[in-house]
Amino acid sequence: MEQLRTIGRELAMGSQGGFGQSKEFLDLVKSIGEARSKAEEDRIVLSEIETLKRRIIEPDIPKRKMKEFIIRLVYVEMLGHDASFGYIHAVKMTHDDNILIKRTGYLAVTLFLDENHDLIILIVNTIQKDLKSDNYLVVCAALNAVCRLINEETIPAVLPQVVELVNHPKEAVRKKAIMALHRFYQRSPSSVSHLVSNFRKKLSDNDPSVMGATLCPLYDLITVDANSYKDLVVSFVSILKQVAEHRLPKSYDYHQMPAPYIQIKLLKILALLGTGDKQASEHMYTVVNDITRKADTSSNIGNAVLYECVCCAAAIYPNPKLMETASSTISRFLKQSDSHNLRYMGIDALSRLIKLNPDIAEQHQLAVIDCLEDRDDTLKRKTFELLYRMTKSSNVEVIVDRTIDYMISINDSYYKTEIASRCVELAEQYAPSNQWFIQTMNKVFEHAGDLVNRKVVHNLMHLIAEGFGEDDDAVDSQLRLSAVSVLDHFLFT
């Protein structure tokens, strides 16, 4: 019985799989799965590569067979080996009229190549043709490829067609066309600057997915120039209100929250538009408060929306009621002692509110210290970031000393450099006394000397040379002496 069942499964697996994989492929996957060491896996893969190299250049390979070779090449590259000899064959597959072949070709090509590859030239023509296809699925496949493979140089070749597709009858096409334009904007902002009206229009598209897609390019545009889009504040607020009131089709619900991803994008956009602008912000207070009230606090996505609400509240023109709501959200996050994720988000949200309301850190002192001493490194780092933002003259000594202790324990040089430069920055800005300043700098040099910016060392040298500006000459030269002896240790080790 057991044997029959295994054979049955093997047969089923063989006939399953939309690309009718041959026994060879199944064997390949199985043997890699059963390989007991990386070396054995590498041997199997390299032998597969040799086989493919030989067979792929044979004349008159049936298309289905070529398709399978390409899939095997994708697999091999996914495991980290080079299959570049096969790229040209994948490119040729995209030219094929048979959708089965074409689609596999596009998939392979978007996985193998990136936008700067030489072979892109051979694909652009095909993409142009496919963008005009009657079959919307072919158009979609071409748009997917556009989002991955088109760079600044090739944008003009496909731009007119993509712009037309923004008004295609099929919503999937419109959505992908908008994302393609967004991608173009990221690669070359000037290429789509004249198309901004398209994004504005599609904001009111019937299909919510298309509307949601429009928020991507709009967000980027608003980041660069918020003032030109202030007129849209009312529209965004209205859309957000409707979404929060469950007016979108139920298929956009995710874990009982109505279109949370769209809500999050809208909150990010509103945060940008309301920054420093009292009038714009006033439109937003009600809807943000409502969303905060209604969000489901027991689900991750609910908390994701709540977090975004706090970020928005922290960014726009302050409002006391909103601040209060934000503060209680943060309290709730920080109190979740069994959820590291929520405490992390709480600390992050707290560091955003600090600027507006410095006292808020006092309220959550205990929770912050708990996070500081947690064994979870990610949480610790986040908390140190918070401390960095909370520093002022009254607490700089404690914070910098603590930070230096932490810095000593860090192994990752990228992160150590960042922490070291933060310590230096805080010391330079808030040092309560020159003596403390020298001692602190010495500690930093001792433990991260090779990571600190040269300029910092020069500044200190300069200070020593010029003197510290103390009134009492004796004190001044005393400081210089200690500075020199401290640096002596650093310079000659």
Add this chain to the structure above:
Amino acid sequence: MIHFVILINRQGKVRLTKWYSPYSQKERTKVIRELSGLILARGPKLCSFVDWRGFRVVYRRYASLYFCICIDQDDNELEILEITHHYVEILDRYFGSVCELDLIFNFHKAYYILDEILIAGELQESSKRTVARLISAQDSLVEAAKEQENSITNIIAHATK
């Protein structure tokens, strides 16, 4: 934005990789090796986020697979965590109780589905129903093409007998 998506299992074997920013083949191998080391070593009760090279990587474990998504530092981490879940729910619906084996033997389908959810490093579609509809439309087209091919092959085979 999302810079890449990587699926690895507990032994560090790669099941799927999708790159939305330029990474050379060599860089990719390095990235995978570094992240596998970093993430597989983390205990179960810790944050689902790690700092890495100035980026943030959000990861989530489902049975034997780790789904890892690399984002910028100012992105909403909880949101990305849920996007991962969104992808897994769709895979689950498509394959019917998805398991690692499904992804091993049908990795191309996992790619097609991912291409409907994420595009150019952003979330493309948040409605599961729309994704399912698009994938099934593609599948039926593929089936139709296969049938057509088979019937043509048959015709030719018969004709040349």
